[in-house]
Amino acid sequence: MTQAHASKPYVLVLYYSRHGKTAELAKLIARGVEQTGMDVRIRTVPPVSPDTDSSLPAVPEDGAVYCSQDDLRHCAGLLMGSPTRFGNMAAPLKYFIDSTSGLWLSGALADKPAGVFTSTSSLHGGQESTLLTMALPLLHHGMVFAGLPYKNAELSETSTGGTPYGMSHWAGANNDQRLSDHEKALCLAQGKRVAILAKALLQEG
Numbered sequence: 399m400t401q402a403h404a405s406k407p408y409v410l411v412l413y414y415s416r417h418g419k420t421a422e423l424a425k426l427i428a429r430g431v432e433q434t435g436m437d438v439r440i441r442t443v444p445p446v447s448p449d450t451d452s453s454l455p456a457v458p459e460d461g462a463v464y465c466s467q468d469d470l471r472h473c474a475g476l477l478m479g480s481p482t483r484f485g486n487m488a489a490p491l492k493y494f495i496d497s498t499s500g501l502w503l504s505g506a507l508a509d510k511p512a513g514v515f516t517s518t519s520s521l522h523g524g525q526e527s528t529l530l531t532m533a534l535p536l537l538h539h540g541m542v543f544a545g546l547p548y549k550n551a552e553l554s555e556t557s558t559g560g561t562p563y564g565m566s567h568w569a570g571a572n573n574d575q576r577l578s579d580h581e582k583a584l585c586l587a588q589g590k591r592v593a594i595l596a597k598a599l600l601q602e603g
């Protein structure tokens with residue numbers, strides 16, 4: 399089993415967010431990780447456009463810093479989030495994932511737990527397709543995919559976001575709906591779950 403880096407183990411919360419909603423989920427999920435005593439590292443990825451490479455600043459103006467290959471390589475677990483774009487993850491995150499073939503070749507992420515999360519403007523606008531397709535590259539990396547079990551009562555009670563495949567938020571047509579109490583509780587639960595799995599798998603390794 400691939401070991402995390404020699405420094406203190408951490409769960410990586412990696413996300414892209416254009417308008418802040420996926421970032422809100424990421425913060426709560428990170429808090430769930432921390433509630434287990436596990437360290438957390440929050441990272442984002444740059445936007446992409448045809449002139450991406452020449453126009454980007456090396457560091458973002460605010461918020462989380464950009465994820466490096468080493469941030470990903472050395473994590474003990476991963477929580478990856480993206481807004482839904484046409485029922486799929488957003489291009490900036492996919493662009494970053496597509497740069498990780500070196501990690502795939504070395505098996506750096508194999509046997510580490512991973513979960514996914516998303517935000518959408520419409521309730522039935524593709525949350526589940528986004529979450530399931532986000533899982534695919536992580537499975538190729540050999541990660542142990544962790545959803546959200548129904549023992550979290552909020553999953554049965556929610557009338558907005560939250561799925562067994564991972565956390566989701568229904569942000570509304572103007573992307574301005576607040577996270578519901580159910581969504582908040584499920585974010586914490588997802589962070590905790592991946593952190594607990596990361597600790598257990600580290601001990602196995």
Ligand SMILES: Cc1cc2nc3c(=O)[nH]c(=O)nc-3n(C[C@H](O)[C@H](O)[C@H](O)COP(=O)(O)O)c2cc1C
Pocket residue numbers: 414415416417418419420421480481482483484485486517518519520521522523524569573
């Ligand atoms: C190009 C594009 C495609 C989108 N596709 C969908 C979609 O398929 N389903 C949906 O419900 N919302 C869709 N949205 C809306 C975003 O998923 C939604 O506003 C999300 O909450 C934004 O997250 P953010 O605040 O983290 O950027 C799309 C937005 C853009 C810009």
